[in-house]
Amino acid sequence: MVFFKSLVSALLLAVSAVAQTAPPAPGLTYLYTVNLNVSTPIDLGVGPAGLRRIVPVIGGVFTGPKLNGTAFAVGGDFGFADPKTTVFYSDTRYAFNTSDGALIYVTSTGASVNGTLHSHFKYETSSAAYAWLNTITTIGVGKINLATGGLKVDTWYF
């Protein structure tokens, strides 16, 4: 019995030791804030994936400590809403032109719950100056910009 009790406390100690050794979370660095201009969404109706909706991107501006520029009037969000939960599963493709002329292809996916979109981003660029964008992991928090009707997204990376 004594042996059993000490075995149990040894196990509990081992479990708490494991919990204490969780690695530190990666620090996030602010990347930029983008204000995307969008035009009237096109609802394609409910298909196998849910309510498919295309939100065209018609321009935009992004600013951050290491890059800034404009969004081309191309692409959009090709996501869908789950009719049961109203969660919108965002799936975007668009492109940036930096103030110094680098061209960046942007894709993101994420879920919008109650008006807040949590996304992760990928970038592709042929620019040597911005090649670091090709390998970072980026997350974004987005909301409808009530002043403009566009989408405002803050992004961070590690």
Ligand SMILES: *[C@@H]1O[C@H](CO)[C@@H](O)[C@H](O)[C@H]1NC(C)=O
């Ligand atoms: C984007 O929206 C802003 C704010 O409403 C506006 O000033 C700007 O002209 C718009 N740009 C385009 C390309 O629609």
Ligand SMILES: *[C@@H]1O[C@H](CO)[C@@H](O)[C@H](O)[C@H]1NC(C)=O
């Ligand atoms: C945009 O970035 C360029 C350099 O990449 C910098 O010279 C300029 O001041 C930045 N502009 C803004 C509005 O941040």
Ligand SMILES: *[C@@H]1O[C@H](CO)[C@@H](O)[C@H](O)[C@H]1NC(C)=O
């Ligand atoms: C990107 O922006 C730069 C600077 O504003 C401009 O000179 C260039 O023509 C733009 N590139 C494209 C492909 O529109």
Ligand SMILES: *[C@@H]1O[C@H](CO)[C@@H](O)[C@H](O)[C@H]1NC(C)=O
């Ligand atoms: C979203 O809103 C609904 C209704 O107001 C609420 O029940 C739900 O908990 C909210 N979900 C999140 C993730 O905040």
